[in-house]
Amino acid sequence: xxxxxxxxxxxxxxxxxxxxxxxxxxxxxxxxxxxxxxxxxxxxxxxxxxxxxxxxxxxxxxxxxxxxxxxxxxxxxxxxxxxxxxxxxxxxxxxxxxxxxxxxxxxxxxxxxxxxxxxxxxxxxxxxxxxxxxxxxxxxxxxxxxxxxxxxxxxxxxxxxxxxxxxxxxxxxxxxxxxxxxxxxxxxxxxxxxxxxxxxxxxxxxxxxxxxxxxxxxxxxxxxxxxxxxxxxxxxxxxxxxxxxxxxxxxxxxxxxxxxxxxxxxxxxxxxxxxxxxxxxxxxxxxxxxxxxxxxxxxxxxxxxxxxxxxxxxxxxxxxxxxxxxxxxxxxxxxxxxxxxxxxxxxxxxxxxxxxxxxxxxxxxxxxxxxxxxxxxxxxxxxxxxxxxxxxxxxxxxxxxxxx
Ligand SMILES: *Cc1c(COP(=O)(O)O)cnc(C)c1O
Numbered sequence: 001x002x003x004x005x006x007x008x009x010x011x012x013x014x015x016x017x018x019x020x021x022x023x024x025x026x027x028x029x030x031x032x033x034x035x036x037x038x039x040x041x042x043x044x045x046x047x048x049x050x051x052x053x054x055x056x057x058x059x060x061x062x063x064x065x066x067x068x069x070x071x072x073x074x075x076x077x078x079x080x081x082x083x084x085x086x087x088x089x090x091x092x093x094x095x096x097x098x099x100x101x102x103x104x105x106x107x108x109x110x111x112x113x114x115x116x117x118x119x120x121x122x123x124x125x126x127x128x129x130x131x132x133x134x135x136x137x138x139x140x141x142x143x144x145x146x147x148x149x150x151x152x153x154x155x156x157x158x159x160x161x162x163x164x165x166x167x168x169x170x171x172x173x174x175x176x177x178x179x180x181x182x183x184x185x186x187x188x189x190x191x192x193x194x195x196x197x198x199x200x201x202x203x204x205x206x207x208x209x210x211x212x213x214x215x216x217x218x219x220x221x222x223x224x225x226x227x228x229x230x231x232x233x234x235x236x237x238x239x240x241x242x243x244x245x246x247x248x249x250x251x252x253x254x255x256x257x258x259x260x261x262x263x264x265x266x267x268x269x270x271x272x273x274x275x276x277x278x279x280x281x282x283x284x285x286x287x288x289x290x291x292x293x294x295x296x297x298x299x300x301x302x303x304x305x306x307x308x309x310x311x312x313x314x315x316x317x318x319x320x321x322x323x324x325x326x327x328x329x330x331x332x333x334x335x336x337x338x339x340x341x342x343x344x345x346x347x348x349x350x351x352x353x354x355x356x357x358x359x360x361x362x363x364x365x366x367x368x369x370x371x372x373x374x375x376x377x378x379x380x381x382x383x384x385x386x387x388x389x390x391x392x393x394x395x396x397x398x399x400x401x402x403x404x
Pocket of ligand 1: 089090091092119121122157161184186187205206207208209218219220
């Protein structure tokens with residue numbers, strides 16, 4: 001019988017420990033490596049230039065680092081993909097995927113289909129024109145109609161940032177036909193969802209979030225098959241978008257507790273979502289675990305649980321939301337998510353500001369929305385903090401409504 005996820009998370013990426021005679025992952029900070037033999041070195045260089053994940057000699061740290069490679073093996077085990085490729089940030093990982101999509105298009109314009117909402121930075125990168133991409137924005141149910149003969153990539157995020165809307169990966173994969181589908185699975189982590197099982201070619205994480213989990217690493221990773229990884233490694237070598245070994249080491253250190261952290265935070269999120277929905281200051285809650293939050297029944301089928309991030313709408317709109325941010329004491333008003341501590345932020349004003357109003361409306365990002373990433377504090381302590389902040393937000397919001 002295959003080992004349970006928790007067991008694999010503890011032991012992933014430790015295959016070389018016996019040979020190395022170590023008990024914990026070693027941290028190799030070398031930028032360059034002594035070359036013993038020119039022939040062997042040139043063969044290794046050629047291998048890395050062709051996107052190989054390893055070679056007889058490591059040569060130079062932009063080409064290969066054993067600490068990073070060990071984390072990549074560990075993550076691939078948890079995502080159930082052949083391999084993974086780590087980058088210096090989630091955006092660097094997504095940029096590498098987009099650059100490769102562009103290269104695959106050859107001389108014709110690279111057409112992409114993207115489902116809103118996406119993380120604000122991803123949305124902006126696609127819209128910016130920086131990478132010369134032709135993007136059709138659509139909804140998950142309309143991917144098939146958006147496909148063109150020159151479409152090279154389909155992008156979705158599930159749960160999506162910040163509305164935590166779920167996308168049926170298998171349905172999008174079917175609509176995309178032979179075109180690769182990239183799933184940003186940052187909010188789910190491999191604890192709750194393995195997109196490759198449902199046909200995704202590229203599984204992306206901002207490892208800055210739950211994978212790192214302690215708010216001290218900026219990193220990104222793409223879990224995929226070896227053929228795709230070869231191309232992404234070539235992009236990484238060319239652009240230098242590598243993950244620092246210290247980041248990889250911290251990420252690997254966090255994997256054994258990943259399931260525990262996600263499950264504990266999720267249990268608190270379920271409880272808080274229910275109470276927040278009942279609070280007079282709140283007009284709507286977005287959470288896959290809330291009533292109506294999973295209309296197509298993806299929890300159980302695609303995702304093991306609703307996760308630890310939720311969003312809610314202040315009845316008092318922007319003013320009410322701003323007041324909640326001001327009044328939270330235990331919950332930190334800060335962008336980012338998936339940390340040991342709870343974070344709350346205002347998507348329209350912060351993470352999704354760059355998207356612009358039309359894009360925000362299309363993605364369902366409203367002015368009164370707050371996004372809460374639940375951490376590992378006691379749920380009762382969190383509720384005490386939130387309920388006080390919501391009370392304040394309610395009073396301010398009511399003043400605004402009466403004044404209008
Ligand atoms: C944060 C985030 C990103 C970007 O990752 P960085 O590590 O900040 O570059 C991409 N996708 C999602 C869903 C995110 O939450």
